[in-house]
Amino acid sequence: MSNFSVAFRDFDIATILTVYGELDAHTAPELESAIKKCVNEGKIYLIVNGHGLDYISSAGLGVFMAYIEEIRALNGDIKICALKPKVFNVFDLLGFPRIYHIVKTEEEALSLFNQGIQPV
Amino acid sequence: MAILSVFKRLWRWLPLIGFPLLFIGTTVFAFLGGLDESSTLVQRIVHHAALVLCFLCLWITVARLVHNSRPTPVQTFWQTILAILGISFVAFLAFQIQGDFIERSVPAASIVHIKSALLSVLLAGLSFFVVHRLGRLVRFRRTRTGERNWRLMILFIGVASLSTALVHHLFESYLPEGLYAILPIIVLCLTAIIFILMNSVRLAWIVRLSLRGKGAAIGLGTAIIVLLVCVLAALGNVGSIVGSATLTPPGNFLLFYSTPLTVVTFFFLFFGLIYALTSVLSLIFHLPTTADYRRSTDEMVAMRTLSGLLREVVESEKLHQWAVSTPVESGHANTAWLTVQNLESGSLTAHIVASRNIESKHINELCDITAIHNTIVQTREPVLIQDTLIDTRTRKSKSGKFESLLAIPLSTRTEVLAVLFASRDVIHAFEREDVEAIGVFASQATLVLENARLLEATIERERLANELAIARDVQQRLLPQTMPDLPNLNLAASSVAAREVGGDYFDILELGEGELAFIVADVSGKGTSAAFYMAEMQGIFQAVARIAPAPDIFLGHANQALGESLEKSIFITAIYGIINCQSGRIALARAGHTPAVLVDASGNAKLLCSDGLGIGLDRGELFKNVLEVEHLELKPDDLLVLYTDGVVESRNHEGEEFGYDRLLQTVQAARNEDAQGVHDSIRQTVDEFMGSNKSYDDDLTLLIIKWHGCKTLSSGTTQTSLS
Numbered sequence: 001m002s003n004f005s006v007a008f009r010d011f012d013i014a015t016i017l018t019v020y021g022e023l024d025a026h027t028a029p030e031l032e033s034a035i036k037k038c039v040n041e042g043k044i045y046l047i048v049n050g051h052g053l054d055y056i057s058s059a060g061l062g063v064f065m066a067y068i069e070e071i072r073a074l075n076g077d078i079k080i081c082a083l084k085p086k087v088f089n090v091f092d093l094l095g096f097p098r099i100y101h102i103v104k105t106e107e108e109a110l111s112l113f114n115q116g117i118q119p120v
Numbered sequence: 121m122a123i124l125s126v127f128k129r130l131w132r133w134l135p136l137i138g139f140p141l142l143f144i145g146t147t148v149f150a151f152l153g154g155l156d157e158s159s160t161l162v163q164r165i166v167h168h169a170a171l172v173l174c175f176l177c178l179w180i181t182v183a184r185l186v187h188n189s190r191p192t193p194v195q196t197f198w199q200t201i202l203a204i205l206g207i208s209f210v211a212f213l214a215f216q217i218q219g220d221f222i223e224r225s226v227p228a229a230s231i232v233h234i235k236s237a238l239l240s241v242l243l244a245g246l247s248f249f250v251v252h253r254l255g256r257l258v259r260f261r262r263t264r265t266g267e268r269n270w271r272l273m274i275l276f277i278g279v280a281s282l283s284t285a286l287v288h289h290l291f292e293s294y295l296p297e298g299l300y301a302i303l304p305i306i307v308l309c310l311t312a313i314i315f316i317l318m319n320s321v322r323l324a325w326i327v328r329l330s331l332r333g334k335g336a337a338i339g340l341g342t343a344i345i346v347l348l349v350c351v352l353a354a355l356g357n358v359g360s361i362v363g364s365a366t367l368t369p370p371g372n373f374l375l376f377y378s379t380p381l382t383v384v385t386f387f388f389l390f391f392g393l394i395y396a397l398t399s400v401l402s403l404i405f406h407l408p409t410t411a412d413y414r415r416s417t418d419e420m421v422a423m424r425t426l427s428g429l430l431r432e433v434v435e436s437e438k439l440h441q442w443a444v445s446t447p448v449e450s451g452h453a454n455t456a457w458l459t460v461q462n463l464e465s466g467s468l469t470a471h472i473v474a475s476r477n478i479e480s481k482h483i484n485e486l487c488d489i490t491a492i493h494n495t496i497v498q499t500r501e502p503v504l505i506q507d508t509l510i511d512t513r514t515r516k517s518k519s520g521k522f523e524s525l526l527a528i529p530l531s532t533r534t535e536v537l538a539v540l541f542a543s544r545d546v547i548h549a550f551e552r553e554d555v556e557a558i559g560v561f562a563s564q565a566t567l568v569l570e571n572a573r574l575l576e577a578t579i580e581r582e583r584l585a586n587e588l589a590i591a592r593d594v595q596q597r598l599l600p601q602t603m604p605d606l607p608n609l610n611l612a613a614s615s616v617a618a619r620e621v622g623g624d625y626f627d628i629l630e631l632g633e634g635e636l637a638f639i640v641a642d643v644s645g646k647g648t649s650a651a652f653y654m655a656e657m658q659g660i661f662q663a664v665a666r667i668a669p670a671p672d673i674f675l676g677h678a679n680q681a682l683g684e685s686l687e688k689s690i691f692i693t694a695i696y697g698i699i700n701c702q703s704g705r706i707a708l709a710r711a712g713h714t715p716a717v718l719v720d721a722s723g724n725a726k727l728l729c730s731d732g733l734g735i736g737l738d739r740g741e742l743f744k745n746v747l748e749v750e751h752l753e754l755k756p757d758d759l760l761v762l763y764t765d766g767v768v769e770s771r772n773h774e775g776e777e778f779g780y781d782r783l784l785q786t787v788q789a790a791r792n793e794d795a796q797g798v799h800d801s802i803r804q805t806v807d808e809f810m811g812s813n814k815s816y817d818d819d820l821t822l823l824i825i826k827w828h829g830c831k832t833l834s835s836g837t838t839q840t841s842l843s
Contacts, residue, residue: 025646058645062690065736
C-alpha cells in the first residue's frame with residue numbers, strides 16, 4: 001500500500017534524500033527515521049530532493065520540523081529542492097520558504113551549504 | 121382400547137396370581153394321587169402344561185423383581201451370594217421333611233410330593249434369580265447381537281429342557297430305544313451350552329471397576345463359584361459318595377417333580393457357575409490395566425473441565441494453572457510448568473507463569489527454559505528430552521525427580537502463545553501416547569487461551585470505542601452549536617472528522633460593539649493527538665480573542681501559547697479574522713492556513729493569500745514578523761469562504777484532488793444563495809466528487825460568511841450617489 005520511498009546519496013559534503021511518492025501520515029515515519037538515521041550518523045547537511053514527490057500532507061510537513069532544531073544546533077540544515085509546483089504550493093501556504101531554503105536544484109542547495117547561509 | 125388396558129392390567133397381575141394358584145393346584149393334584157400308569161396322554165399333557173405355565177409365571181415374577189434395581193457389579197455379586205445362601209438353607213430345611221422313595225419314582229408317602237415340589241420351586245427360583253441378576257451384567261452396554269445371543273440362550277435352554285419332558289414323561293413308551301431318541305436333545309443341549317459360553321464372555325462391566333472394586337468382585341465371584349459348586353454337588357449324587365448313602369440325593373426329588381424343570385435349573389445354575397468363573401479370571405487379568413483405564417478416565421474428566429472453562433470467562437492465571445495441572449493429574453507427568461515470552465523487557469526471555477509440583481526457582485536451576493522456549497517458537501515443534509543428563513539445556517536434579525522432559529507449544533495459526541513443559545522422574549518416560557495426550561491438552565489449552573484473549577481484546581476494543589464516542593461528543597460540544605443571528609450577515613459552518621475525533625476547529629465569538637471574531641484552524645495530523653491540540657486552540661480562542669482581538673496580536677499570542685505545548689513535528693494552521701457587522705470591514709490574518717475564498721456578487725473570485733507561518737513552525741519573532749493582516753471591506757452579497765485542507769485535498773477514485781479551481785467554481789455557481797445554501801452546495805459537490813469513496817481522508821471544515829450589506833447605509837449611499 002505504501003507508495004513512498006527514500007533514497008540516500010552523498011553529494012559533496014551533503015547527503016541527498018530523494019523522496020518519491022506520497023508523504024502522508026502513514027509514510028511520514030519512513031522519512032522521519034531516514035532523517036534520524038542521518039543525524040545519528042553525523043550527517044547534518046541534508047538536501048531533500050522532492051522531484052518525485054507527488055503529494056504531501058500536513059503530517060508529512062511535520063517531519064521537516066521534527067529534527068530541524070537539533071540539526072541547526074549542530075550548524076547543519078535541511079534544504080529542500082526540485083519540488084513540483086503543486087507540492088511547493090503546500091509548503092508555501094504554510095510559510096515554509098521563510099524557514100527553509102527551498103530551491104530549484106541540488107547544486108543550488110549545495111552552494112548554500114558551502115556559503116554557510118542559514119535561512120533564518 | 122379398553123380391552124387393551126384390561127389386558128395390560130391382567131398381564132401385570134396374572135403371573136403373580138397364576139404362579140401360586142397353579143403351584144398349589146398341581147401340588148395338591150400330585151398329593152391326592154396325581155398321574156399314574158393308567159393316566160391318559162391328555163391328562164399328562166394338561167399336568168405338564170400346568171407346570172410349565174406355573175414356572176413361566178415364576179420366571180416372569182422374578183424377572184420383574186430384578187428388573188427395577190440397577191446394582192453395581194459388586195452389589196450384584198453380593199445379592200447372588202445372599203440368595204444362594206438363603207435359598208439353599210431353606211431348601212436344606214425342606215429336605216429334612218421325612219419321606220423318601222421306595223425306589224426311583226415311587227414315593228413312600230404322599231408327603232414326598234410336597235417335599236419335592238418345595239425343593240423344586242426353591243431351586244428353580246434360585247436359578248431364575250441367578251440368571252436374571254447376572255443377566256444385567258451380561259447385557260451391560262447392550263448391543264443388538266448381545267441381546268440376540270442372550271435371548272437365544274434362554275430359548276435353547278427352555279427348548280432343550282422341554283424336549284426332555286417329551287421323552288421322559290409323555291412319549292417314553294412310544295419312542296424307539298437308543299441314541300436316535302435322545303440325539304435331538306443332545307444337539308439342543310449342546311447348542312444351549314454354546315450360547316451359555318458365548319454369553320459368559322460378555323464382561324464389559326469389568327473395565328470400569330476401580331482396583332478395589334475388582335478385588336471385591338474377585339473375592340465375591342470366587343465365593344459364588346464355591347457355593348454353586350456345592351449346590352450342584354448336593355443336587356447330584358456327591359452326597360452319597362461322601363458317605364450319607366442312605367439318603368436319596370435332592371436331585372431325585374427334582375427329577376421326580378419335573379424333568380424339564382430340573383434341566384432348566386441345572387442349566388441356569390451351570391450358567392451362573394461359568395459366568396462367575398469367567399468373571400473372576402477376567403478380573404484377575406484386568407487388574408494391571410486398571411491404572412491405565414483410570415488415567416484415560418482422568419483425561420476425559422480433564423477435558424470436561426476444559427469445556428466447562430470454555431463456556432465461562434476465566435482469568436488467564438486460572439487457565440495457566442489448569443494447563444499445568446492437567447498433565448500431572450492425568451498421570452502423564454510428575455511436574456509441569458508453562459512459560460511465555462517476556463514482552464515487556466523486549467528481550468526474548470521466557471518466564472514461568474504457572475507451575476505444578478515444582479517451584480519456579482528450581483526450574484531455572486534445572487533447565488534453560490528460554491533456550492527451549494525460543495527453539496519451539498522458531499520450529500513450532502515439541503522438544504522431547506528423554507534423558508536430561510545428555511541435553512545441554514538441562515541438568516539432572518539431585519533428588520532424581522527430573523529425568524526426562526517434554527516441551528510442547530501452545531500455538532495458534534500465527535504465533536506460539538506459550539510452551540507447556542512436563543517432566544518425569546525416570547529417563548525415557550515419555551511414550552508416543554504421552555506426547556500425544558499432552559499435545560491434546562496443549563491444543564485445548566491454546567483454544568481456551570486464544571478464546572480468552574479474543575474476548576479480552578473485544579472488550580478492550582468496545583471500551584476504546586466507547587471512550588472515543590465520548591471524546592467525539594465532547595469535541596462536538598467545543599464547536600458552536602448554533603450560528604448567531606446577526607444583522608447584515610449570514611453564517612453557516614460545519615466540521616466533519618475523518619475519525620471519531622479530529623484536529624479541525626472553527627468558532628465565532630461576538631466581541632461587542634458589533635464586532636465578530638471568527639476562526640478556522642487545522643491541527644496537522646488527525647485523530648486523538650490532533651483533538652487535544654484542537655481543544656487547546658479552542659481554549660485560546662475563547663480566552664484571548666476577547667482581550668486581544670486584533671488578528672496579528674491574537675495569532676501571536678496563540679503561537680506563543682501553543683509553541684510551548686506542541687510537539688516538534690506538529691503545527692497548527694489557522695485563519696482568523698474580525699468583522700464589523702455594521703460596516704462590513706474585515707481584518708483577516710492567515711497563519712499558514714489554506715487561503716480564504718472571496719467571491720463578489722458578479723462572480724469574481726479570489727484567494728486571499730496573505731503572508732503567514734503556521735503556528736508552531738517558529739517559536740520566536742519570525743512568526744510575528746511574517747504575519748500580514750489583510751484589511752478589506754465587504755460589498756453587499758460578497759461571500760467569504762473559510763475551509764480546511766480536507767476540502768481541497770479530497771480525492772476521487774483516480775486519486776485526483778478536488779483542488780482550488782473546483783472550489784472556486786462551486787462558490788461562484790452558488791453565490792446567489794445564502795450562507796447555508798453555499799455551504800450545502802460545497803459539501804454536496806465534494807461528496808459527488810469523491811463518489812462512493814465516502815469516508816473522508818482528512819477532517820473537513822467549512823465556515824461561510826455571506827455579507828448582505830448594511831441595508832440602511834447602502835440605500836443611503838445609493839441615494840447619495842444618485843443625487
